Amino acid sequence: MGSEKVTSVEVARHAGVSQSAVSRVFTPGASVSPKMADKVLKAAEELGYRPNVLARSLITGRSRIIGLVVAYLENQFYPDALEKLSNALQAHGYHILVFMVSNDDAGIDKVMGELLDYQVDGIITASVGMSNELASRCSNAGVPVVLFNRGQDDERLNQVTSNNFEGGRKIAEFLVAGGHKRIAHIAGWAGSSTGRDREAGFRAGLEAAGQELLACVDGMYRRETAAAAALDMFKGGDRPDAVFVGNDHMAFAVMDVLRFELKLDVPGDVSVVGYDDVPLSSWPAYDLTTLRQPSNRMVEATVSTLLGWIEEGSKDVQKIKIDGPLMIRGSARVPEGWPNERL
Amino acid sequence: MGSEKVTSVEVARHAGVSQSAVSRVFTPGASVSPKMADKVLKAAEELGYRPNVLARSLITGRSRIIGLVVAYLENQFYPDALEKLSNALQAHGYHILVFMVSNDDAGIDKVMGELLDYQVDGIITASVGMSNELASRCSNAGVPVVLFNRGQDDERLNQVTSNNFEGGRKIAEFLVAGGHKRIAHIAGWAGSSTGRDREAGFRAGLEAAGQELLACVDGMYRRETAAAAALDMFKGGDRPDAVFVGNDHMAFAVMDVLRFELKLDVPGDVSVVGYDDVPLSSWPAYDLTTLRQPSNRMVEATVSTLLGWIEEGSKDVQKIKIDGPLMIRGSARVPEGWPNERL
DNA sequence: TCTCAATTTGCATACGTATGCAGAACAATC
DNA sequence: GATTGTTCTGCATACGTATGCAAATTGAGA
Secondary structure (H helix, E strand, O other), X not given: OOOOOOOHHHHHHHHOOOHHHHHHHOOOOOOOOHHHHHHHHHHHHHHOOOOXXXXXXXXXOOOOEEEEEEOOOOOOHHHHHHHHHHHHHHHOXXXXXXXXXXXXXXXXXXXXXXHHHOOOOEEEEXXXXXXXXXXXXXXXXXXXXXXXXXXXXXXXXXXXXXXXXXXXXXXXXXXXXXXXXXXEXXXXXXXXXXXXXXXXXXXXXXXXXXXXXXXXXXXXOOHXXXXXXXXXXXXXXXXXXXXXXXOHHHHHHHHHHHHHHOOOXXXXXXXXXXXXXXXXXXXXXXXXXXXXOOHXXXXXXXXXXXXXXXXXXXXXXXXXXXXXXXXXXXXXXXXXXXXXXXX | OOOOOOOHHHHHHHHOOOHHHHHHHOOOOOOOOHHHHXXXXXXXXXXXXXXXXXXXXXXXXXXXXXXXXEOOOOOOHHHHHHHHHHHHHHHOOOEEEEEEOOOOHHHHHHHHHHHHHOOXXXXXXXXXXXXXXXXXXXXXXOOOEEEEOOOOOOOOOEEEEEOHHHHHHHHHHHHHHOOXXXXXXXXXXXOOHHHHHHHXXXXXXXXXXXXXXXXXXXXXXXXXXXXXHHHXXXXXXXXXXXXXXXXXXXXXXXXXXXXXXXXXXXXXXXEEEEEEOOHHHHOOOOOOEEEEOOHHHHHHHHHHHHHHHHHHXXXXXXXXXXXXXXXOOOOOOOOOOOOOOOO
């Protein structure tokens, strides 16, 4: 035991050929005779040789590494997306280098530097924004960036989101149609485009129906914050009869507070609607009505955008918005005759 | 725009010094005069230079990349561990390259090859086993491996788990003390050491109390399988009065079936105990009594073991088992006077 | 068998950095 | 100021691979 690394030079010697020949055998599309390929592959097999990706990338300028920046994995939507992204990229021969980051500028700056140090071929940020300066650095370094589930105005940044405005609007429509008169919102983080867009769409939808928000609080996309907001919002006698919560992760906290602390019935006393449709939402313990973010299609769009830039040299900045259906379940009163989009 | 990559050679020229000088300035512990450091850092700053990690690792033989092999992220325990592992390693200047893998030998073999191609400094497998041949390859390549939350007899593989046998035993003790007489088990995957050890400990605990398992089914660590098993196990009239489910992820499915399909009361009709203590377990919708796997300490042990091998050349194979407390909550009848370990 | 084109091979070099070695600069001591 | 010891610096080379170029081989056609 302990055979250590075996290099292309050793394989070459063992096979009685040049190092270049070995290299060519392992480079798809290079010019090699079948005889040579046989000889080399046999020698490689015997010595247990495999090309060193790092050395290769030094020459080719391609590391086949994609940097993924993610703030937290507590919200099930992100591990789910991570798994799908990783699988999709793996199928194309890429792998994901993970960078956890606290959602403030200092942390992101530091991490993004480390990212570029690894010569990543591309960057995906999940629910994380970027400073302009950072966007410039990536752009200068020729590293394409896709913001996943986060929008930003910068014209150099690709982005893939659900249609958050439209989603918010649909939910408003649904709640209004259900006869709710006192509608509140526990919003996603105001520092994020997703949070702002969902809220804006929601307000627009209410307005179109001649209603307006009874109350609105920033839940910061955090469980504790949302729970506190819910407690505060619903403890009084003049409580809302419906609430749209900015994502499912917070909606669970809100339902917990409503049902177990305030002993309210959902949806009897209050209708609750979330956003994301994470797996837990469909479990009967919550049975949450929610707007689905189609993570499969979002991942697909993210990967194809990224690979387009990396492998085909695309320069078209994509700002992709994907519509998702409202998943009607048991946490919100359903208007009579409302069509279930799941069908 | 498009300044492209800037190298140490350009910094050297710009500062009027040699390339080696630049390298030394960016190598901690190298011999450099303050004057030189100033000059170089200034030049580097002006050009926006950062060392190329890949080129560096070609020389040093250290990539500062840790490969993480993981089968699925659906069970919240794993994203949680991933986040903590990533943070801990980041603090030491390492990063995680993610490899998703289906839990069969073929997939693992393929992925492990890719892993070694990246010259990773170490490998962590989360809930994934390794063939002997694979273990040999890693060992030969000098790449240390830590199995996280999975045991295996191979004497070359480090491993960090909770004390699964003892955990299972504790749960048996708890259920027996609670006066349950018809105790069943929906086990973790029989192909995993964790599943087998928990079951063995559980059986041992029952036996010590003069009881034996009423029924036992393999839940494969999968939600659907566990749900089906629960339905089958509890639909008859002679159903168990308590069930230990091999992990929380399955326990939620079991509770869903018991409460929403079979209309049974938990813990009135049936006590349910899980294993892991994922965040969701403490939410009031489930309020699951469960044995905590102390992920913080498990991560800590994993990281220090790995870094011991990588940075200090340790050769001591560690087989670490960490005890966890039983988290007493509302899903299982509590024996009178039972001490709550949380205190 | 000889010629010419097409294919395959080897040589040399490049990628961006780290490091042993020897010489240069410097500080300290007498 | 000469001598010693110490700290810095530059030179050269190495890490493992890919690739342009020229030489070598192959095969076809006459």
